[in-house]
Every structure is written in structure tokens, then in C-alpha cells.
Amino acid sequence: MAKIFITGGAGFIGSTTSERLLKEGNDIVTIDNFNNYYDPKLKEENLRIVENCAKQYHRSYQCIRGDIRDKEVMNKIFEENNFDAVIHWAANAGVRPSIEDPLFYVDVNINGLMNLLECMRLHHVKKLVFISSSSVYGNNKKVPFSEKDPVDNPISPYAATKKSGELLCYTYHALFDIDVSCLRYFTVYGPRQRPDLAINKFTRLMLEGKPIPMFGDGTTSRDYTYVDDIVDGTIRSLKYTIDHQDVYEIFNLGGSHPISLKGLIDVIANTLGITPIIDQLPMQPGDVNITYSDYTHAKNLLDYEPQVRIEEGIRNFVDWYKKENGYE
Ligand SMILES: NC(=O)c1ccc[n+]([C@@H]2O[C@H](COP(=O)([O-])OP(=O)(O)OC[C@H]3O[C@@H](n4cnc5c(N)ncnc54)[C@H](O)[C@@H]3O)[C@@H](O)[C@H]2O)c1
Numbered sequence: 589m590a591k592i593f594i595t596g597g598a599g600f601i602g603s604t605t606s607e608r609l610l611k612e613g614n615d616i617v618t619i620d621n622f623n624n625y626y627d628p629k630l631k632e633e634n635l636r637i638v639e640n641c642a643k644q645y646h647r648s649y650q651c652i653r654g655d656i657r658d659k660e661v662m663n664k665i666f667e668e669n670n671f672d673a674v675i676h677w678a679a680n681a682g683v684r685p686s687i688e689d690p691l692f693y694v695d696v697n698i699n700g701l702m703n704l705l706e707c708m709r710l711h712h713v714k715k716l717v718f719i720s721s722s723s724v725y726g727n728n729k730k731v732p733f734s735e736k737d738p739v740d741n742p743i744s745p746y747a748a749t750k751k752s753g754e755l756l757c758y759t760y761h762a763l764f765d766i767d768v769s770c771l772r773y774f775t776v777y778g779p780r781q782r783p784d785l786a787i788n789k790f791t792r793l794m795l796e797g798k799p800i801p802m803f804g805d806g807t808t809s810r811d812y813t814y815v816d817d818i819v820d821g822t823i824r825s826l827k828y829t830i831d832h833q834d835v836y837e838i839f840n841l842g843g844s845h846p847i848s849l850k851g852l853i854d855v856i857a858n859t860l861g862i863t864p865i866i867d868q869l870p871m872q873p874g875d876v877n878i879t880y881s882d883y884t885h886a887k888n889l890l891d892y893e894p895q896v897r898i899e900e901g902i903r904n905f906v907d908w909y910k911k912e913n914g915y916e
Contacts, residue, residue, distance in 0.1 A: 591671055592609060592671065596618075598618070598632070600782050601776055602618070603631075603635065603638050618651050621653065634780060639651075652665060673713070673826060673830055674716045676717065679697045680697055681746070694745070698749055708760070715826075715829050717769050718768055719770075719773060720751075721772060721773055722840070723744060724751045725737065727743060732844060733880055733882060767836070768835065768836050769829045772842075776814075778814050780815070794864055800864050801867050802850070803872045806850030811846045812843060812847060814894070817895055825837075841886060842883055843881070844882070859903055860906060
């Protein structure tokens with residue numbers, strides 16, 4: 589049992605992981621600013637579910653509505669609590685919008701992380717799980733992607749902020765003995781997925797009978813990873829970081845079964861029983877050709893093994909989406 593500080597706890601992955609942490613007997617304090625990157629009502633709903641879960645399992649759960657860049661708020665949280673560990677999800681998370689507003693991405697993803705690392709240093713909190721992204725691999729030619737591959741060529745400001753975050757975490761590990769696991773998530777999907785991401789967007793458009801914007805010829809591939817597998821890998825890495833000394837590790841958390849964009853559209857269409865209308869558009873800047881994880885390192889150190897294949901995961905997502913949106 590641990591007391592954990594979570595940033596971005598009202599979001600898609602933060603809220604899903606919080607439920608598991610509470611069920612396993614941990615207490616949580618979270619900070620989230622409920623920004624309007626997507627409809628904040630969805631985050632309020634996530635929060636309500638997590639609060640109910642805390643009640644059901646008799647755990648302590650507190651959500652502070654604030655910004656990770658706010659020094660005063662963050663310091664107060666660390667002054668009032670004695671945390672065993674931190675999981676840092678709060679970030680500006682989209683690839684394409686980071687090209688439109690790079691300064692905002694740097695402000696939240698780098699300055700926000702620095703504010704957190706400083707609070708950890710000042711308040712002697714020594715265990716951190718930092719959420720990075722497969723986007724750090726850019727257009728890596730070698731597949732699958734390994735943590736040993738060079739990641740010096742990010743092709744979006746978002747990816748560059750995540751790589752910078754990994755470096756800053758290393759610096760705080762080296763200087764101040766903060767143990768860190770950096771998790772490179774590969775495109776995460778499942779119930780509560782952000783509405784800006786492909787699976788959610790395509791499902792909505794198909795159900796509304798609208799065309800699906802397909803950027804490129806449909807051959808770009810993504811290693812989609814089901815949220816329960818991501819939750820499992822994240823909690824395994826948290827335990828590893830808490831239980832070991834002198835940790836600085838980078839872990840790929842992926843499903844290792846990339847699927848093409850056209851293949852993904854087909855799986856969603858088959859699940860919905862709908863013939864999709866496809867609107868083919870040029871490739872978007874910042875988009876990589878393929879993501880494909882080699883998760884051997886996470887398997888060896890964490891015993892991480894993803895369980896959910898795309899057909900099953902999409903079925904779960906579609907069932908959830910239809911229920912949430914009044915389709916059944
Ligand atoms: N979803 C994916 O496929 C994916 C893949 C790789 C990495 N990641 C990373 O995982 C993390 C969570 O992603 P998600 O899909 O759950 O996104 P999300 O947007 O649903 O969750 C992020 C949460 O952080 C909060 N937040 C953002 N800026 C904040 C700030 N300045 N102060 C306080 N709270 C703030 C948001 O309100 C939101 O609730 C992000 O760091 C993202 O970069 C996600």
C-alpha cells in the first residue's frame with residue numbers, strides 16, 4: 589500500500605489506472621486542470637467514476653483542480669502530503685496540435701515537468717514514473733523499436749518535449765537520487781479514449797454516416813495498445829521503481845502487433861457492421877509511418893505481457909462508446 593501523487597488523474601489513462609491503484613489498496617492525490625483540449629465533461633465523468641471506486645474500496649482519494657505549472661499549488665500539495673511515489677501523466681498530448689502551438693507544448697510538458705521535479709527534490713520524494721511516448725522514435729527505420737535505438741530525430745514538438753522530459757528525469761536521477769521509470773506508451777485505446785484519437789473519431793463518424801478522413805494511402809501503421817495492458821505495465825513499473833534502488837529505466841509499453849490505418853478502419857467497420865465512406869487526404873506533417881514496439885525489456889524486468897488483441901479491444905471500445913452515446 590502506498591500514497592501516490594498522480595498528475596492528469598482525470599484523463600483517459602490516468603483515471604483508468606487510478607481505479608486499479610485504488611482497488612489494490614493505494615491512496616491517491618491527483619492534480620488536473622480539466623482543460624478544454626477535449627470536452628471537460630468527459631473528465632468530470634472519469635473523476636466521478638474514480639471517486640466512486642475510492643468509496644467502494646474505502647481508500648483515500650483527493651482531486652485538486654489546478655495546474656502543474658503553478659508553483660504555489662504544487663508546493664502546497666507536497667507540503668501537505670507524504671508521497672511514496674509519483675506518476676506523471678499531465679501533458680499536452682496531441683501530435684498535430686503541437687505543430688500549431690509549440691510554445692504551449694513546451695510550457696506544459698517541459699516547464700510543468702520541471703515544476704514537478706523541483707517539488708520532488710525539495711520534498712524528498714524519490715520515486716517517479718514519467719509517461720513518455722513512442723513518438724520519440726520519429727521515423728525510425730528499424731522495426732520493432734527498441735529502447736536502445738537512437739531517438740535524436742523527433743518530428744513533432746510533442747515528441748521533442750517527451751524526449752526532453754526523459755533527459756530531465758535522468759538529470760534529477762543523477763543529481764538527486766530520484767528513481768525513475770520512463771514509459772514509452774504506444775497508441776493507447778479502449779473505453780474513455782480521448783475523442784481526438786483515431787479509433788474514437790472513426791467510430792463516431794461511422795455511426796453518424798459521415799466520411800472517414802484517411803491521411804495517406806492507408807498503409808501507415810500503428811502499434812495500438814489496449815488500455816488495460818497499459819495500466820498493467822504502468823503499475824508493474826511503479827512497483828519496480830518503488831522496490832528497487834538506483835533506477836533509471838526506459839520501457840516500451842506496446843502491443844507489438846502494428847495494424848495499418850486501412851486495416852484499423854476495416855476492423856472498426858466490421859465491428860459496427862457499417863460500410864465506411866473513406867475520404868483520402870494527404871499525409872499530415874508530424875505523423876510517422878509506423879510505430880512498432882519491442883517490449884522485451886519490459887517483459888524481462890517487469891514481466892509485462894500485453895493480452896488484448898485489436899479485434900477484442902475494438903469490440904470493448906465500441907460497446908462502451910455506444911452505451912455512453914445512447915446508441916443502445
Ligand atoms: N493516449 C495515448 O495514446 C498516449 C500515447 C503515448 C503517450 N501518452 C501520454 O499519456 C499521458 C496521458 O494521455 P491521455 O491520452 O490519458 O490524455 P488525457 O488528455 O486524457 O489526460 C491528460 C490529463 O492531464 C490534464 N492536464 C493537461 N495539462 C495539465 C496541466 N497543465 N495541469 C494539470 N493537468 C493537466 C488534462 O486535463 C487531462 O485530464 C500524456 O502524458 C500523453 O502524452 C498517451
